[in-house]
Amino acid sequence: MSWLPGTDSGALDDPQSVEMVIIPRTGDIGNFEVKRALPFRRKRMVGPFIFWDQMGPGEFLTGQGIDVRPHPHIGLSTVTYLFNGTMDHKDSLGNDMRIVPGDVNLMTAGSGIVHSERTGHDIRETPSNLYGIQSWIAQPKSHEAGAPAFEHTDVKKLPRFDADGIQGRVILGEFDGIKSPASTQWETLYVDLNLSGGARLPISATTEERAIYVLKGQIEIAGVVYDPEQMMVLRPGDKITVKALDDVRMMLLGGAAMDGPRYIWWNFVSSSKDQLEQAKEDWRKGRFAKVPGDEKEFIPLPE
Template sequence: MNDDLFLLTLQPVTHDLGGFKVHRTLPNKERTTVGPFIFFDQMGPAHLPPGEGIDVRPHPHINLATVTYLFAGAIDHRDSLGTYRTIEPGAVNLMTAGKGIVHSERSPASVRPGGPELSGIQTWLALPKAKEEMDPAFEHVPKDALPVVEGTLATARVVMGSLWGASSPVTCHSETIYADIALQPGGSVPIDPEADERAVYLAEGDASLDGMPLQPSTLYVLRPGIAATLRSERGAHVMLCGGAPMDGPRFVWWNFVSSSRDRINQAKEDWKAERFPLVPDDAVDRIPIPEIPKTVSYP
């Protein structure tokens, strides 16, 4: 690790979900958040067998916002607000859980016969304490509404926040930056000190930051204030994320995020007692609360 560039290098925990893998770099034993980002999953890339698809049954969230961003494939989102929306590559689904929401994520019926593709990033953003119990909400922003900034043999789509002089229309509940950077062979783009906390993630291909090679599926937390240049010799797909530090620690247990452990314990009891709202048209088969969740925070 280059101590001049990186504070931390966070290696993924990989889960095989049957047909595709998920690489999770946040939360991590060494770091829980980067700006508001408290969960960072790379899904795939994968091509599922004909007739199959992903079926994430209804499950709850509190005190966070989920951001789904696809490179390939499509996902049907349904939630307890009555939302039904198909997300496709380059668009953004922002679901704000606030005081509580339930949703499901499934491959559309139209793509199952040929075997669905799946590739993308799903993140969770912790909400500021003052907004943790806000009313739940859902927002879909199409690909064409997100600004694209041109670099040297590179393009960067600004998913959230403001970067390189362009601003995304996606709602930010706290100071947030998030970008999808596509580098052609020989391409480069500057990584400016636009936020107090930043990280870069190599999703595909090869890339380096100021000459330091990046490893795939690894989250590199940058030192505050440094400016660097991201480059690729053969082409790459890199995500940049971050924002302002959170206003205090956050805890994660399963699908629940909060500044209060008591609030998480209440959410556990509410899910067990079926006090969360139902998802219209997808209310029968929900995910039971686990004895030992795969996602937990670290003191």
């Protein structure tokens, strides 16, 4: 996905185990709505997560779909995770992959990669929908100038758990002794969770930085009720219990605090402002590699 301009919305402070509630701001990418929680002016990252978009849910008429033209990235990994619909990913390494619900699409930019995301021609033959999360994970300083890479993990390979009204899938990292096979360069936690009404989920303080993003239903933490489509940043070091007030779907994300601040400009992330300037110049001058099969279009550098 490509960076969308916009202003921050609001945040609410809570004196209990929730350090901050981030109310996402809404944007539009070609008649398709996204809600952005990160980056936020008072919370730039949660662990390595530096960008967080809820895509949809949205519907497309016959002949329509999402068309994110080729655009560049440096210094980050994109993580695409869908609940409904499909997206066709193409990148400058030659990868051509259809993303379906539950798969993990992990594209690591390193020193530079270009990709596009579109609705497939066959999918456009009938009405379709799209709903999911796309996030960016900042790369550690030791890897941000490395070679680009791509990894796709099929939903069937992701470990699941189901007990006491709680179902989950570990997307990245390790949760409650269950580990995802997907690669990470930094300590990262990312879990897809479904809670039946009345279920209680304890979340340990093992992970340094954590947040919850509720997609559906209401949750309660320390007696405070939280609505869906908000990001609750948890206080470091606190053991908390999430109670589902009705059927809930939520994402748990976080990881170790990053190894220093990150600068973000458009689709570029780096620990160095000079590297951001170099990336701007490289895209302006056409020095990034092309996307095979999608060479005719591109997103120009913002002015």
